[in-house]
Amino acid sequence: MRTAVTTPATQQAPAPARSRRGLTAAEAVRQLAEYGRNEVAAARTVPLYARVLTQLRDALILVLLGAVVLTLAIGDHADAVVIALVIVVNTAVGVAQEVRADNAVAALSALSAPNARVLRDFAPGEVPAAEVVPGDVLILGEGDIVAADAELGEAAALLVDESMLTGESVPVDKVPGARLSAGTVVARGRGVATVTATGAASALGRIAAQLDAKREPTPLQRRLGALGRVLAAVTLGLCLVVFGLGLVRGVPVATMAVTAISLAVAAVPESLPAVVTLALALGARRMADRHALVRRLPAVETLGSVTVLATDKTGTLTEGRMVVQHVWTPRCTFDFYGVGYEPEGDIRIEGKRPTSDELDFARELLTVTALCNDAGLRPPQDSADKNLWTAVGDPMEAALLAAAAKAGCADRARLVRERPRTDESPFDSMRQRMSTLHTTPSGQVLVCLKGAPEAVLQTTVLADTTDLLRGARQEATLLAAQGYRVLAVASGTRDDLPRHPAEAESGLRLLGLVAISDPPKPHATATLAACRAAGVTPVLITGDHPATARAIAKRVGLLHGDHAQEHVVTGPDVAAGRVADLTAVRVFARTTPQQKLAIVEAWRSRGEITAMTGDGVNDGPALRQADIGVAMGRRGTEVARQAADLVLTDDELATVVAAVEEGRRVYDNIRRFLVYGLAGGTAEILVMLAGPLLGLTLPLRAGQILWINLLTHGLTGVAMGAEPVVPGAMHRPPRPPGQQILGDGAWHRMLFLATVVAASSLGAGVVARHWGLPWQSVLFLALLATQLGVVLGLRTRLLTRQNLFLPLSVLASVLLAGAALYIPFLRSVLETEPLGWAGVGLAAVAAVTGCAAARLSRAVLRTPPRR
Numbered sequence: 001m002r003t004a005v006t007t008p009a010t011q012q013a014p015a016p017a018r019s020r021r022g023l024t025a026a027e028a029v030r031q032l033a034e035y036g037r038n039e040v041a042a043a044r045t046v047p048l049y050a051r052v053l054t055q056l057r058d059a060l061i062l063v064l065l066g067a068v069v070l071t072l073a074i075g076d077h078a079d080a081v082v083i084a085l086v087i088v089v090n091t092a093v094g095v096a097q098e099v100r101a102d103n104a105v106a107a108l109s110a111l112s113a114p115n116a117r118v119l120r121d122f123a124p125g126e127v128p129a130a131e132v133v134p135g136d137v138l139i140l141g142e143g144d145i146v147a148a149d150a151e152l153g154e155a156a157a158l159l160v161d162e163s164m165l166t167g168e169s170v171p172v173d174k175v176p177g178a179r180l181s182a183g184t185v186v187a188r189g190r191g192v193a194t195v196t197a198t199g200a201a202s203a204l205g206r207i208a209a210q211l212d213a214k215r216e217p218t219p220l221q222r223r224l225g226a227l228g229r230v231l232a233a234v235t236l237g238l239c240l241v242v243f244g245l246g247l248v249r250g251v252p253v254a255t256m257a258v259t260a261i262s263l264a265v266a267a268v269p270e271s272l273p274a275v276v277t278l279a280l281a282l283g284a285r286r287m288a289d290r291h292a293l294v295r296r297l298p299a300v301e302t303l304g305s306v307t308v309l310a311t312d313k314t315g316t317l318t319e320g321r322m323v324v325q326h327v328w329t330p331r332c333t334f335d336f337y338g339v340g341y342e343p344e345g346d347i348r349i350e351g352k353r354p355t356s357d358e359l360d361f362a363r364e365l366l367t368v369t370a371l372c373n374d375a376g377l378r379p380p381q382d383s384a385d386k387n388l389w390t391a392v393g394d395p396m397e398a399a400l401l402a403a404a405a406k407a408g409c410a411d412r413a414r415l416v417r418e419r420p421r422t423d424e425s426p427f428d429s430m431r432q433r434m435s436t437l438h439t440t441p442s443g444q445v446l447v448c449l450k451g452a453p454e455a456v457l458q459t460t461v462l463a464d465t466t467d468l469l470r471g472a473r474q475e476a477t478l479l480a481a482q483g484y485r486v487l488a489v490a491s492g493t494r495d496d497l498p499r500h501p502a503e504a505e506s507g508l509r510l511l512g513l514v515a516i517s518d519p520p521k522p523h524a525t526a527t528l529a530a531c532r533a534a535g536v537t538p539v540l541i542t543g544d545h546p547a548t549a550r551a552i553a554k555r556v557g558l559l560h561g562d563h564a565q566e567h568v569v570t571g572p573d574v575a576a577g578r579v580a581d582l583t584a585v586r587v588f589a590r591t592t593p594q595q596k597l598a599i600v601e602a603w604r605s606r607g608e609i610t611a612m613t614g615d616g617v618n619d620g621p622a623l624r625q626a627d628i629g630v631a632m633g634r635r636g637t638e639v640a641r642q643a644a645d646l647v648l649t650d651d652e653l654a655t656v657v658a659a660v661e662e663g664r665r666v667y668d669n670i671r672r673f674l675v676y677g678l679a680g681g682t683a684e685i686l687v688m689l690a691g692p693l694l695g696l697t698l699p700l701r702a703g704q705i706l707w708i709n710l711l712t713h714g715l716t717g718v719a720m721g722a723e724p725v726v727p728g729a730m731h732r733p734p735r736p737p738g739q740q741i742l743g744d745g746a747w748h749r750m751l752f753l754a755t756v757v758a759a760s761s762l763g764a765g766v767v768a769r770h771w772g773l774p775w776q777s778v779l780f781l782a783l784l785a786t787q788l789g790v791v792l793g794l795r796t797r798l799l800t801r802q803n804l805f806l807p808l809s810v811l812a813s814v815l816l817a818g819a820a821l822y823i824p825f826l827r828s829v830l831e832t833e834p835l836g837w838a839g840v841g842l843a844a845v846a847a848v849t850g851c852a853a854a855r856l857s858r859a860v861l862r863t864p865p866r867r
Contacts, residue, residue, distance in 0.1 A: 022119025022137040031133035038132045038148055038198035048095070055091040062228070116147035132195055140180075140191040142393055149202045150180045150193035157426040158189035159394055163314050165203060165543075171394060173428070188374065188394040189426075223741040224276070227674075238685050249692060279666045279721035291650035292659050293633065299645035301670070302628045304663025305609045307734045309531055309656065310600060310626065312614045313542035313552055315635050316653055317528075318518040322395040324403035325484070325519060328475050329361040329512035330468060336406060339522070341377055341389040341398055343405030359407060365511040366404035368491045370412050371419060372436045372448035373397045377405075396485065399516050400450075419446055425501040431455060437501050445494040447504045453480075453513065456488035463492075463507045476513055483551020484515035517551070524556045527654045534660060535733030539603075541588045541596050541622075546570055549589035558586055571595045583608075596622035607737045613648075613656060615640050630656055657730070665725035667735075672794050673720045674742060675750045680712050680787045682754035687761055687783060694766055696775065703830045704780045704820075711816055712787040715809040723795065724802040749857045756853040757786045760846040768842055774833035777821060781835065781843040784817050786850035793854025 023031065055061065068084050116129045119137040129147040132138070138150055140158070152158070152174055159171040162184045171187040174180065180193050181203040199205050239260040246256035283300040287293075294300055314320055321340040326333060334354065338345025347354060347362070354362070375397035378390045391398030401412060409415075419438040422445070427434035433451025440446050449456065453476035456462070457469050476486045492508040528538045540558055542549050550568045553559040559567050569579055571591040579585060582602035591599070596612075600622050603610045612619070612626035615635055623629030623643040631644035632651040641647055648655045684705055691699030700708075735744065742750065765779030788810050792798065795806070820826045822834050835843075 022122070023133070023135050024121050027135065028120060028131070028133055031135055032131060035134055035201075036199055037130045038202075039130050051095045051099070052091055055095060056087075061087060061091075066232075117141075117144070132198060134195050134198060136195040138191075138193045138195060140186050140193060142186055142188055142190075144186045146180045146182055146184045146186070146193075148182045148195045148199075149197040150195045152176055152178045152180055152191055152193045154192040156190045157428065158191045159187040161185040161187045161395075163320075171396075175428070188397075227741055231678075235681075242685070242688050245689070245692075249697075251698065276670055276721070278718055279669050282722055283662045283666045287646075287655075287659050287662055290655055290658050291648060291652065292655050293647040293649055294645070295647065296645050299628050300659075301663050301666045302609070302645070303611065303656070303659045304661075304665070304667045305734060305737070306536055306611045306628065306660055306663075307608045307737060308537045308539060308603045308610045310539045310541050310596075310603070310610060310612045310622070311653060312619055313540060313544055313549060314518060315615050315632055315651060316613050317524045317540065317552060317556055318520055320518060320635055320651075321391070322399040322485075322516050323519050324399050324514055324516050326479065326515035327362050327365060327403070327512060328472075328479075328515070329365060330471075330510070331361050332358055334362045336403055338402070338406060341391055341402045343377060343389065343402050345402075345406040347406060361512070362407045363404075363409050364491075365489050365514070366400065366407050367409050367415065368448045368489055368511060369397075369400040369450055369487075369514065370404040370409060370415055371421070371438055371446070372434055372450050372489075373400060373412075375401060376412075377401050396487075396516055400487075400514065403514070422497060423501045425505070427451065431502075433505070435501050435505050437497065437504060440493070445497050445504070447492045447494060447501075447508060449490045449505060449508060450487050450514075453486055453488045456490060457510070461505055461508060462490055462510050464510045468510065472510060472513060479513065479515045481547060482515075483545075483548040484517045487514045487516065488512075489514060517548070520552060520556050521653070523652070523654050527657055528556055528558060530654075530657045530730060531660075534657070534730045536660065537586075537608075539586055539588070539599070541591055541599055543571075543591055544589060546589040549587055553587045574598065593619075593621050597625050600625050609734070609737050611656065613653065615651070619643075661725060661730050664729045664734075665723075666721075668726050668729070669721050669723050671741060671746055672723065673717055675746055675753065676720065676787070676791050676794055677713055677717055678742075679750045679753035679757060679790065681709075682750070683757035683761065683783065683787070684708070686754060686758035687779070690758065690762060691765070691779075694762060695769065696762070696765055696779070698776075699762075699765065699779055700776065700783070701831050704776075704832065707820055707830055708780065708784045708787070711784060711813040712791070714813075716788065716791055716806070716813050719803065719806040719809040720791065720794075722803045722805055724800070726796050752857055753790055753850075753853055757783070757790060757850055760786050760849045764842040764846045768839060771838065773839050773842075774835065777832045777835055778839045778842055780830075780832060781817060781821065781839070782846040784813070785843040785847035788813055789847035789850030789852075790854045793851035794858065798855070 056065075065087065068087070115126050116132050116136075117124060117126055117139040118132065119125075119139065120127070124139055129145075132147045134148075136148075137153075138147065140146065146160070153176060155174055155176055155178075158174045160174050160180065161171045162181065165181050165184060174191065179196075180191075182198075183204045197203075197205075243256050243260040246260075247253065277297070280297040280300045284294040284297060287300065311317060319340055323338065323340065324336050326335055328334075332349050332354070335348045336345060337348070347359070349358060375391060375393035375395075377398055378392050380388055389402070404412075410418075419440055421436050421438050423437040425431075425435045431451070432455035433449060435447060435449040438446040438448065449461070453473065457473050457476070459466075459469070462469060472488065476488065479486045489511045490508040491511055492504070494504055498504045531538050538558060540549060540553050546568050550559065553568070567585065568587045568589055569585045570589050573579055574582070574588070574591070574595045582599050583606055588595070588599060596619065600610055600612055604625075604627070609628075610626045611628045611630055612622045613630040613632075614620075614623055615632035619631075619640050620643040623631060623640060628646060629644040630646045630648060631640040633641065633647045633649040634651045646656075646659065684700070687699050691697075761779055761783040764782035765775045768778035769775035792807070792810060820830050821832050827833070
């Protein structure tokens, strides 16, 4: 549920002792006025101007804004327009992506309970869930979403799915007097409950209230912010040095002022924001194609920084659907294979296909479970279902129907026609079993019974031998220890119909046991293995039972060995302070939302970059607290989606691993551009400092520096943001969280390349001066060409058809460089002279030198990865 409510989260109405008449319309109006609408606080809409200001507060954008002022001050309106255009494009792309992602999430979102059935004025009726008030009497049936916190007054075989709140994968049996929470779903049965709390005072509202924490900057934003501040200070200092040296040499103040300001603009990689934005936007688009919706652009890169992946269980590591996996009979044990509730799959006995006679034992058992069953299977309704069958009613009973279909049992409709149900004794928490009576074609009464092993494997129920019952109990204990939900199944025949079905629950024959679980997704193990190969530590945090959590963790490879018990920590252990180091644990069970927050914060306090996946309301606070929150789009709650930075539209954890790879690609491209851009800017400053010492009085004019900057940091620089992923990106550890963006050898490479670019360019200028060529134009072309050679040399694969935009942009820059030398208008503006083959040849040699130096820096100046 979403919208705003002013009622304090602590305000709660007492449960009134009302009759079945419910509230009157007048009472409902008064309650609504007193307690407010049944809505949790909605995320505040961010106005457009606030989004724009957020983009403009970026440190490098502020540097560019200063550059615009400086270029306007020296009268260079053309460059001012170019830099301003970079700022506008960067801001527009960032804002557009945020708005588009928010709109997509809004389309995915749905109210927790759009309508509710209540008693008003003695009569049942439907009202919007937002108008449910304390004191309302809710009428609940199968499939209904509980609209508000309530106290159960009446219940008939009521099972409630609380996985969105607790992470518990199995529906919970509810009896009169039990508490129901807003947002939970009725899986089976019927109930009548009195509303006790709505809106912000409900369980849903209390969890949503924990999502108000302000978002912190992402690792990339922090690193670029620090870099921007360093660049601004260093550039200012160097330009003051150049300005001072020029005055010492007697160069006019006006000339040196223009040159120093031009250097300030040239030294700053003004296309960096555009490169970052383009790289992130391309990453977001690629991730959208792979079923990951990015809500905030920086989240793309943050995934590449992730060192810890905290994942929930139900629906993330597991299918989120109950499946029969084993059937034990006194004769043999069957292993069932298949996906979800799909009524097709394979059956094996110790890896071999069973014979028809062997399969008859499983068919007999599953036929009984299909008759003693109130659920149904719904086939795929449309393409959005991706051919997924869904459960109607109790998920465990639906799993039994799917298993019966896999075993080749008769269709349920046919079974019901041939053996119609005449009476039943429904499941309840006291008896822990369910029995149904059916009339057979021969006129006898068939008794079908299923239930918890401890309630069925008794001599008062079964007529089997003591040895058989002992063996069945041992098998049930073994399966339960492996995290399965175990049902015992029995049947028998009677000549006459008993007065009450419970009277038929004796003298039955044990057919066997059924082991049901929410199995891991097919690719879960491989996905977690890929995480570990990439240096990302996976951690399981679930609200489910410890045995279930341990079983799933062992099956997907999170836990190893026979002593896995000591590695599973429960929420009560965390609350009691019995865990000295939360980061030493890999599996948590029975956790509350607050404990999930504590676990995430423990990792973050160590400096780790955390990603948290989740789909339930209980995951919302941790999703917001993590460096990056990842929500499930299909089965996830709105609270989870609103708290997340990334929404998986296919609910597949493997998509997170793909997103990590995309994040690393983005970060690598940003670092590559920084090495290239800062090397070029530093080389220009070195040329201006060292040129006069070599007899080149004023190496370059202000316009020439800005033209070089435009061509090397313009299209060419932006094109670097689209470079493909580096081979082996997912077989290296994530960068250390505290590492600077130019750490890990990038500074060394940048200084090396700056020295080579400056030396090659100055060398071409000195030789040109010695040969009597227009040395300043040669130096201009050589400096530009050397940087273009560097950009090609920095590619992972020099000759590749991927990202053809880069070589095309280099070609365009070469043509524009030629235009500066041979088009009269540009020659007069930039004060250049046309060059002959000798001058062009010197620039070409410098370009080849730059390319070779870049390839050498990739091979030599690399810090080996650290594990």
